[in-house]
Amino acid sequence: MQHIPRPEVTGFYDRRTGSIQYVVADPETRDCVIIDPVLDYDEKAGRTWTENADRILGYISEMGYRVQWILDTHPHADHFSAAPYLKERTEAPMATGSYVTRVQKLWAGIYNWPDFPQDGRQWDHLFQDGEEFMLGSIPARVMHSPGHTLASITFVIGDAAFIHDTIFQPDTGTARADFPGGSSEALWHSIQGIMALPDDTRLFTGHDYEQGGRPARWESTVAEQRQTNTHLSVYKTMAEFTAARDRRDATLPMPRLILSALQVNINGGRLPEPEANGTRYLKIPLNALGGVPADEI
Incomplete structure (x- = not known):
């Protein structure tokens, strides 16, 4: 039996956004x-800060790690990426998947940014589907996993796969597919690619919402997901899955930060440039998205 290297994986949970950030070594x-x-952001005060990123940097320093890459699996809709901040402090290159250019084109239209660069130049490297690289002595590769977004990718590093928002913990199900550029059919095919990995592959998801009040979790296996995921164990065909996914998505409001986050994240996590008064401003297009009204106060 072929030995598959086992990287050390440490997750950092951000309760504010339900996001999990990873250091993989x-x-x-x-x-x-x-x-x-994650770059911390309080949308009510319009304030950003770096508590999450500094916690990661402190851990890396404590462990004596060297940062090779700062990676984003896709342009996130519920938090700002801290990649530029971490690049500034570690000098490690930023990278994401090459299909981010499709997301840039889509959202540049929504924001009415005809001059916005849509060629991915905001990152140091764009990974192609199937591209291989090394984490130290551990082989890694990239899988294009669209559906949740056009650009979503999975990083397979040794025996671990970082599956972003394609699949959640087994008691939570799968990602929504109703964002601009999303597709429940594409999501189904991406899930099949992940489920084709070896049964004992460790799967690390991008979010957890503490289902039923349990503590946050972010690790499972292919076998566990196949057997117990509340969607995958029930909806066995693409037709069943897409019908159920589309019904569920039709009941969901848009994430509260989507219009703030996408304009930052399609720009590689860079905040808008300061205007003449030294202040940065976000641009919010009105009535640009669907979804049911949010019930938050």
Whole structure:
């Protein structure tokens, strides 16, 4: 039986957004990557800060790791990426999937930004579907996993796969597919690709919402998901899955930060440039998205 290297995986949970950020390391070489880091943002006060990113940096320093990459699985709709901040402090390159250019084109239209660069130049590297790289001595590869977004990718690093929002914990199900560019059919095919990994592959999801009041979780396996996921264990065909997914999505409001976050994240996590008075401003297009009204006060 072929030995598959086992990276050290440490998750950092952000309760404000339900996001999990990862430091993935080769225990032998001490090289690591950071996946999906969060820049803290209070939308009510319009305030940003770096508590999450600084916690990650402190852990990396404590462990004596060297950062090889700062990775985002896709342009997130519910938090700002902290990749530029971490690049500034570690000098590690930023990367995401090459299909981010499709998301840039889509959202540049929504924001009415005809001059916005839509070629992915905001990142140091764009990974192609199937591209391979090394984390220290551990082989890694990239899988294009669209459906939740056009650009979503999965990072397979040794025996671990970072599956972003494609599949949640087994008691929660799967990702919504109703964002601009989303597709429940594409999501089904992406899930099949992940389920084709070896049964004992560790799966690390991008969010957890503490289902039923339980503590946050973010690790499972392919076998566990196949057998007990509340969607995958019930909806066995694409037709059944897409019908159920589309019904569920039709009842959901848009994430509260989607219009704020996408304009930052399609720009590689960079905040808008300061205007003449030194203040940065977000642009919110009115009536641009569907979804049911949110019930938050």
